[in-house]
Amino acid sequence: MSQTTSQHGRQTALQFAAATMKNGQFIDTLTRRVAIASESQNPNASAELMTYLTDEIQPTLMKLGFDCEIFANPIPACPPLLIAQRIEDESLPTLLTYGHGDVTNGQVELWQEGTHPWELTQIEEKIFGRGTADNKGQHTINLFALESVLKARDGKLGYNVKILFEMSEEVGSKGLEQFCFEQKEALKADLFLASDGPRLNAKTPTIFLGSRGVCQFRLRCETGNGARHSGNWGGVITNPVTRLQHALASLTTADGRITAECLRAPLPSGLTAEMMRELTVGGYAGDPTLNDQWGEKELSVGERLFGCNTLEVIAIGAGDVEKPIGAIPDVAEAVCHLRIVPGTDWQNLVVNLSAFLEEKGLGDVKVTFEGGYSATRLDPTHPWVGFVKRSMETSLEKTVTVLPNLGGTIPNHCFADVLALPTVWMPHSYPSCKQHAPNEHLLENVVEQGLLAAAGLFWDLGEHWPE
Template structure:
C-alpha cells in the first residue's frame, strides 16, 4: 500500500472539517457576528471580528497581528497579519473582508435567519456565508491544514490583509495600501470572493470589471406643482430624465453614448470568453439573447463589455402619488467597465455629451468607482494555480480573464503591483446581498481541497 503524501494529508484534513462539523461550527460563530458595514451602529461588531475572531486564530497559526485605523475618519479598521519564516523566502499576500451587507431578517424564508447558520440539504444559509465569511473561512482552514501537514513550516512567508468596509466600497483601502505598501510587500496575491462561473465549474479569475456609480438628476426648482394647474407649461423632471437616459442606452441595453464605451474584447482574452457557458443553472435568471451587445457571445457580453445599468430610479411618490408634477427626478447608474475605459474623465465627458444633445438641465454626480483590472492570462501564476486546482479536484478548471462584477482588485494589482489570482468558492445564484444568502456545501468542500492543494504546492515550487 502506497504511503499517503503530505499533500494528500493536507487536503484530507481540510475537507474533513466539513464532515466532522468543524467548518459548520466555525462559520456559525462568524455568521452570528452582525458585521453590517452599512449600519452606523455596528462599529463595535466590525472591530470585534478582527480583534476577537481573527486575531486569536492568527496567533495560533504563528502570525503577528497589527490593527490599523481606517485612513478615512470614522470608517471601519483594517488588520495585517504576518507569518515570516525567512526574509529570503517569497511571500504570498492573502485577503478577506469580514463585513457583510444588511441582514434584512424579515425577508428570509421560513426556517432561516441572517445571523444563524442553517443547513438545508446542500445549502448553508446565513449572511456572509458566500460573501465573504464562508470564503475566507475555507482558505484559512486550508492554510491550517497545510501548516499541520508540513510540521509548522510552509516554506514561504504569508501576509494577510483584512478589511471591514468592502460592502460600502472598501472605503480607505486604496489609501491604506499606498500608505502600507512596504508592509504589504509580497510576490503573489491570492484571495477568494465573488462567484465561480457556475456551481459545477471550479474557476479562477484574474481581475474584475471596474464600476463607476453616478447619479443623473433633473431638478427644476419649481417645487412639486399640481399637474392640472401647471401641466403643459412647466418642465416635468421625470420626462426629461427618461429622455436623457434614452440617449445613453438603447431599449435593448446597448450603450449609445461614446463616453460610456470601451474597446470590444479581442485576442486571447476574447477567445477565452467566447466559449464560456453563462446561466442555465438552477436558480439562474433567464438570459435575454437580444440584450446589450447581442452580436457577441454570452461570455463576451458578461465579462468583456461595458454595460450601463440603472439600479435605482425615482420621481414623486409611486406608492402614494399626489397628482403633482415632480420637481426632481433621479437615476442611480452603474457603468460596469473593462480595461480601456476612460472612467476618470467620465463625468465631464458625460456632462458634455448630454449638453450637446440639449440636456443641459441634467446634472451628473460621481458617487465612486474602481478601475478595471486584468492579469495577463499567460502569467506563470495563472498556469500554476490552474494546474494545482485540477490536480486536487481531478476535473478541468475554467479561467476567466476577469470577474463580471467588481472587487477592489486595483488595490492589489495597481497600488501593490502584484499578480492577482482569485479562487472563488461561491456561485452566481448564492443570493449574496439579498435575503437567503447561502453557500453550497459541495462547493465549499471543493474549495477546501483546492485551497489546501495550492497552498501546499507553493511550498514545493514557487511559480515565479
C-alpha cells in the same frame, strides 16, 4: 523531500482540510462568524466590525503563527483593517492574501422561513446565513486549508504569508486604496491570491484574474418649481421626470446597448475574447433568464458579461408611486452603474457625460460621480495563472475554467495597481448564492471543493514556487 513523500504529504493536507467539514469544525466556526452582525452599511455596527477582527480573525491567525496588528482606517470614522504576517525567513518568497469580514444589511424580515441572517442554517445542500458566501465563508475555507497544510508540514510552509483583512468592502472598501499606499512595505509580496465573488457556475471550479471596474453616478433633474398641480401647470412648466427619461434613453438602446461613446470601451479581442467565447453562462437552477438580444448582441454571452462595458440603472425615483398625487414632481433622479473593462476613460466620466447630455439638449440633467474602482486583468499567460489552475485540477480532478476577469467588481486594483502584484482569485461561491440579498447561502459541495483546492495550492507553493 522525495516525490513519493511529497505526494503523501499533499494528500494528508487535503484529508485534514476535508475533515473540517465532515467533523463539523468548519460549520461551528462559520456559525460563530455569521452570528456577528458586522454590517458595514449600518452606522451603529462599529462594535461588531471591530469584534470580528479582535474575537474571530486575530485569535485564529495568532494560533497559526501570525503576528497581527489592527490599524485605524485612514479615512476617519471608517472601519478598521488588519495586517497579519507569518514570516518563516525573510529570504523566502511571500504570498499575500485578503478577506473582508463586513457584510451587507441583514434584511431579517425578508429571509425564507426557517432561516435567519445571523444564524447559520443548513437545508439540504445550502448553508444559509449573511456572509456565508460574501465573504466569511470564503476566507474561512482558506484559513482552514492553510491550517491543514501547516499541520501536514509540521508547522513550516516553506514560504511567507501576509494577510490583509478589511471591514468596509460592502461600502466601497473605504480607505483601502490609501491604506495600501501607506502600508506598501508591510504588504510587500511576490504573489496575490484571495477568494471572493462567484465561480462561473455551481458545477465549474473557476479562477479569475481581475474584475470589471465600476462607476456609480447619479443623474438628477431639478426644476426649482416645487411640486405643482399637473392640471393647473401641466404643459407650461418643465417635468423633470420627462427630462430624466430622455436623458437615460439617450445613453442606451431599448435593448441595453450603450450608445453614448463616452461610456463605451474597446470590445474584447485576442486571447481574452477567445477565452470568453468558450464560457457557458447561466442555465442552472436559480439562475435568471438570459436575453440573447440584450446589449452587444453580436457577441457571445461570455464576451458580453465579462468583456464589455454595461450601463445599468439600479435605482430611479420621482414622486411617490405608492401614494401618487396629482402633481408634477420638482425632482427626478436615477442612480446608475457603469461596469467597465480596461480602456474606459472613467476618470473623466462627469465631464464627458455632461458634455454628451449638453449636446443632446439635456444639459439640465446633472451628473454626479459617487465612487468607483478601475478595471483590472492579469495577462492570462502569466505563470501564476497556470500554476493555480494546475494545482486545483490536481486536487479536484476536474477542469478549472479561467475567467480573464470577474463580471462584478472587487477592489483588485489595490493589489494589482497599487501593490503591483500578479493577482488570481479562487472563488468558493456561485452566481445564484443570493449575496447582498435575503437567503444568502453557500453550497456544501462547493465548500468541500474549496477546502481541497486551497489546501492543495498552499501545499504546492511550498514545493515549487512559480517562476
